[in-house]
Amino acid sequence: MRLALRELLRRPGRFVAATAVLTAVAVLLMFLGALLDGLLSASTGAYRAQRADVIVYSADAGASLPRSRITADVRSAIDAAPGVAETGGLGSVQLGARPEPEPDRRDLIATALIGYELAPSGLPDQPPPPGEVIADDSIEQEGVTIGDVLLLGPARTPVTVTGFVRDTQYSGQATLWASLDTWREVAGANRPAQALGDGTVQAVVVRTDGDPTELAGAIEAAADNRVEALTLADAIDELPGVSQQRSTFNQIIGVTAVVAMVVVALFFTLITVERTGLYGVLKAIGASSRTLFLGVAAQAAVLALVATALGVVASLALAAVIPPGSIPFQVTPSRLVTSGALMLAAAVIGCVFSLRRVLRIDPAAAIGGSP
Amino acid sequence: MTPPRSDGDAPVLDMSGVRKEYTVGEQQIVALADATLTIDHDEIVALIGPSGSGKTTLCSIAGGLLTPTDGTVEFAGRDISGLSARELTEFRRTSVGFVFQSVNLVPFLTARENLLVVDELGGRRRGDRAAARRRADELLGELGLGDRAENLPAGLSGGERQRVAIGRALMNQPRLVLFDEPTSALDSTTGDQVVKLIRDELKARETSAIIVTHDQRITHYADRVVRIEDGRVDNEPVSDDTPPEVAGGERA
Numbered sequence: 045m046r047l048a049l050r051e052l053l054r055r056p057g058r059f060v061a062a063t064a065v066l067t068a069v070a071v072l073l074m075f076l077g078a079l080l081d082g083l084l085s086a087s088t089g090a091y092r093a094q095r096a097d098v099i100v101y102s103a104d105a106g107a108s109l110p111r112s113r114i115t116a117d118v119r120s121a122i123d124a125a126p127g128v129a130e131t132g133g134l135g136s137v138q139l140g141a142r143p144e145p146e147p148d149r150r151d152l153i154a155t156a157l158i159g160y161e162l163a164p165s166g167l168p169d170q171p172p173p174p175g176e177v178i179a180d181d182s183i184e185q186e187g188v189t190i191g192d193v194l195l196l197g198p199a200r201t202p203v204t205v206t207g208f209v210r211d212t213q214y215s216g217q218a219t220l221w222a223s224l225d226t227w228r229e230v231a232g233a234n235r236p237a238q239a240l241g242d243g244t245v246q247a248v249v250v251r252t253d254g255d256p257t258e259l260a261g262a263i264e265a266a267a268d269n270r271v272e273a274l275t276l277a278d279a280i281d282e283l284p285g286v287s288q289q290r291s292t293f294n295q296i297i298g299v300t301a302v303v304a305m306v307v308v309a310l311f312f313t314l315i316t317v318e319r320t321g322l323y324g325v326l327k328a329i330g331a332s333s334r335t336l337f338l339g340v341a342a343q344a345a346v347l348a349l350v351a352t353a354l355g356v357v358a359s360l361a362l363a364a365v366i367p368p369g370s371i372p373f374q375v376t377p378s379r380l381v382t383s384g385a386l387m388l389a390a391a392v393i394g395c396v397f398s399l400r401r402v403l404r405i406d407p408a409a410a411i412g413g414s415p
Numbered sequence: 416m417t418p419p420r421s422d423g424d425a426p427v428l429d430m431s432g433v434r435k436e437y438t439v440g441e442q443q444i445v446a447l448a449d450a451t452l453t454i455d456h457d458e459i460v461a462l463i464g465p466s467g468s469g470k471t472t473l474c475s476i477a478g479g480l481l482t483p484t485d486g487t488v489e490f491a492g493r494d495i496s497g498l499s500a501r502e503l504t505e506f507r508r509t510s511v512g513f514v515f516q517s518v519n520l521v522p523f524l525t526a527r528e529n530l531l532v533v534d535e536l537g538g539r540r541r542g543d544r545a546a547a548r549r550r551a552d553e554l555l556g557e558l559g560l561g562d563r564a565e566n567l568p569a570g571l572s573g574g575e576r577q578r579v580a581i582g583r584a585l586m587n588q589p590r591l592v593l594f595d596e597p598t599s600a601l602d603s604t605t606g607d608q609v610v611k612l613i614r615d616e617l618k619a620r621e622t623s624a625i626i627v628t629h630d631q632r633i634t635h636y637a638d639r640v641v642r643i644e645d646g647r648v649d650n651e652p653v654s655d656d657t658p659p660e661v662a663g664g665e666r667a
Contacts, residue, residue, distance in 0.1 A: 046535055047521065052521040205548055257483065325519040328480055329583070330508020370464045407507070408480040410515055411595045 047326075048339030052346055060243040062311040063347050063354075066367040069304040070355030070387050073297060077379040078359060080293035083216075087289070088280045089180070090156070090214035093164035096132070096249035097256035099279040100263055100271045107282035109136050109246050116243035118267050125266035127252050127259045132162025133224055137216060137231040139197035143188060147195055153186045155179075157196065157203070159227025162249055171223035181208040183218040185369040194220070196244030197234030215284060216372070220362030225286075301386045307343050308394025316340065316398040320405055327407035331407060337402045340395050348391035352384040425492030427590050427623040428454040433486035433496075435472050435646075446472040448646035450486070454591065457621040460613065461628055461637035469646040470627045471595065472606055477513045478593045479503045480498055491590055508536055512584030512592035512622075514630055519580065520568040526579045526581055527551050527564040533586040547586075554582040557619075558612060575603035581613060585620065594616065594626040598633065 047070075085092075090216060091099075100122055105112035114122075114133070123131055135295070136159075140152030157177065161171045172178055179188065193202050199258035203220060212219045222230075224245065232239045240246075250273075252259045274282065282286050316323070323336055363375040433664050447469045454460055454477075458513040459527050460504040464470050476488060477482040482503070488496040495506060503567045507513075527548070530548055534547035543602065555564050568576055577597060584592050598606035614636045634640045642649040 047524075047532065050528075051523050321519065322521065325513075325515060326521075326532070326536070327504070328478075328507060328513050328515075329533055329536070330504055330587075332504050335536060407504075410474045410513070411475050411478075411480060411593075412518065 045335070045338050045342050048343050049346070052343055055132035056205060058315070059343070059347060062307065063350055065307050066304060066347055066351035066387070066391075067358075068356040069300060069307065069352040070383065071358045073300050073304070073361065073383045073386060074375070075360040075373075076293055076297050076300065076379060077383055078361070078363070078373050078375045079371070080289065080297075081376055081379055082374035083289050083293075084286060085374055086182075086213045086216045086372045087283055087286050089212040090158060090164070090219050091276065091280050091283060093166060093209075093212045094162075094249055094276060095165055095251070096162060096276060097252050097262050098250040098263065098273050099134075100248040100250060100267075100273045101246075103270050103272050105272065107272060107279065108284070109134070110138070112246045113240065114245050114248050114271065117240075118270055119243070119245070119248060121267040122248050122250065122263055122271065125259070125263045127254045127262055128250055129253050130162060130251040132160060132249050134161075134226055134247045134249055135227040135231065135240070136214070137197075137235060138215075139230070139234055141194040141196050141220075142200070143186070144193035144195055144202065147200065153183060153188070153194070154217040155183070155194070155196070155220050156214040156217045157222055157227060157230055158214065159222050159224040159245075161224060162251070164209075164212065164221070164280050166212065167221050172206055172221070174223065174226050174229070175203055177203045177222045177226070178207040178209050179205045179220050180212045180218040181210050182213055182369065184208065186218075196220075196230055199233040201230045201233045203230065218399045238333065282337050299387075301390045304348075304387055304390035305394040308347070308391045309397040310335065312340055312344055312395045312398045313401065316401045320401075321410075323402065323405045324407055324410040328410040333403050333405075336405075337399050339374055340398055340402065341392060343389060344391040344395040348387040349384070352387045355383065355387075356380050363373040425489070426453045427458070427487040427491055428452070428625075430473075430477065431487055431489075432475060433473075433483045433488060435469075435476060435481065445646055447476070447483070448572045450643070450646065450648045451650065452477075452648050453640065454623050455625060455626065457618070459617055459624045459626065459636070459638045461626050461640045462643060463628060463640060464643035468643045470643055472646075473643060473648070474593050474625055474627050477506045477591070478513060479506045506532070507575065509587060510589055510591070512586045512587065513590040514577070514580050514592065514594045514597050516596040520576060520583070522568055525565050526555060526560055526571065526575075526582075527566055529568070529579055530554060530582050530586050533583055537587075551582070551586065554585055555579075557616065558582050560647050572605075575600050575611055577601060577609050578612065581609075581616065585616060585622070588620075590623060592622055592624045594624060594628070596628055596630075597626065598628070598630045604654060606630065607632055 101107055102114055124130050136156055138156045141155045142149045142152060160171055168179055185403055188205060190205055190207060192205050195202055251308035256275040263273040264271060359375050361372060417615055430452045433447055433450040437444045437446060462470050476483050479550055483496050487494060498506060521532060530551035531547055531570060555561055558581060560575060560578055563575060598609055601609060610632050626637060
């Protein structure tokens with residue numbers, strides 16, 4: 045081991061190429077991870093902010109907020125279900141917004157106005173008064189500031205931005221948090237065909253002190269299966285694109301990790317072949333295969349860690365350089381740690397391929413060539 | 416310098432009826448037919464014989480690099496012919512020294528570190544490191560390499576490298592050192608110095624040795640010359656002063 049680490053220090057040149065490739069792979073791994081995290085966080089913010097355990101949609105909505113309708117009598121059935129601590133109605137409408145000073149602006153700001161009763165985190169318990177909204181701060185990139193009036197949808201319904209809240213995007217759109225009344229008014233004005241009666245909401249969020257999965261079952265039973273109740277985590281997975289994005293990216297990340305493994309496997313197999321003579325001599329003077337292989341593994345691990353460290357630096361640099369809002373790119377510590385662990389695992393598994401060669405080296409070959 | 420040995424009368428090496436066969440494809444090759452050889456304490460034996468005679472195989476079995484197909488090998492009274500690969504590794508690490516034909520130092524380690532490798536391979540206790548370092552410096556000094564301890568092999572001459580290799584072989588205080596053509600890569604002057612050094616170092620430590628060689632100079636320095644031919648050891652003493660015949664046989 046000591047020998048192997050000393051080789052790294054004394055002959056760094058031999059390892060530069062492999063480290064460079066591994067660094068590129070690590071950067072790719074972290075970049076993909078950051079993209080996935082960015083995409084997911086932009087799709088799911090509005091749900092992640094919910095301080096609720098269960099979300100209830102109508103049974104025929106397919107867990108889609110815009111398609112769901114919960115009428116007042118269903119709502120009272122939900123309220124009466126055993127285990128329910130608190131409920132709140134939720135209603136959404138996705139509309140293009142124009143800042144008031146430029147009513148003819150062509151590129152509309154994509155927004156989702158969400159009316160709430162049960163305050164998500166970062167929002168006041170009492171929803172804003174009629175005509176006022178608290179906006180997701182991603183809208184600031186569009187130049188919107190507190191006090192600005194936004195004209196929503198074809199009806200150009202005005203709402204005033206009175207505050208900002210962090211990390212509450214919905215399907216990549218900036219959310220505008222409002223009272224259910226404001227939501228009904230805006231939705232009714234812009235989507236008259238889908239106007240909902242008073243007391244009807246799109247979904248109901250539920251808090252419980254018990255087990256969310258049990259509660260979901262209890263609610264469905266209490267509402268005669270006219271609803272579909274999902275735990276918050278399940279509801280997030282059901283958001284449009286979330287599970288698809290996750291599985292697609294995870295597959296690419298998996299393939300990338302395999303590439304790292306192949307790089308390590310090839311490089312260290314090559315280096316082991318190159319060291320056959322030296323390993324033969326070392327075995328002859330008393331080195332075990334275990335000692336030699338641990339040396340190879342230690343070198344692979346160091347390379348992976350160096351590549352990871354460089355990858356982290358590159359990712360942070362990218363995060364600093366990429367203008368906010370241009371691409372969904374979110375560097376999180378947990379993603380960096382996961383990527384490092386993946387690199388390390390790939391390196392260790394990769395160098396196992398040279399184990400067979402190390403084992404096969406015959407110490408007797410050190411003497412007089414071959415026996 | 417070396418403490419007196421206390422294992423009674425057992426010779427350092429006692430090989431009897433040793434046979435080694437290889438299977439190469441369909442063919443059975445007998446590398447060693449029936450080798451019997453005893454090496455006494457503090458005895459230097461030169462092993463000569465034509466290529467393919469089994470010198471290397473004999474040497475490899477004596478040093479625990481190979482196990483015999485048949486026969487017994489006793490090292491200081493201990494039978495090593497049936498040891499597992501793991502036990503043989505331990506045996507080589509602790510009991511024998513090797514000096515190989517070609518330069519085989521670890522290229523990225525200094526002369527001193529090349530000696531210390533032997534020490535590092537063992538599961539060594541912390542406090543022993545300083546002792547090992549002292550021992551390495553002492554050996555390098557004796558080998559005339561006192562001022563070369565910090566040099567990498569690439570910065571040493573061929574003779575110096577071979578001297579480092581000798582130092583490495585002596586590092587674990589072995590009972591027996593096996594030399595595989597130690598001078599074949601050296602010019603005659605350097606070779607002569609190295610041979611003298613080998614004898615001095617071995618005699619100073621009362622260490623036994625088998626030296627596989629074509630080199631006449633070594634047969635002069637050896638206590639005994641043993642011929643091997645067609646896998647059989649000729650234990651009739653070969654007189655030190657018949658090198659022309661020896662040399663003639665060698666060149667064949």
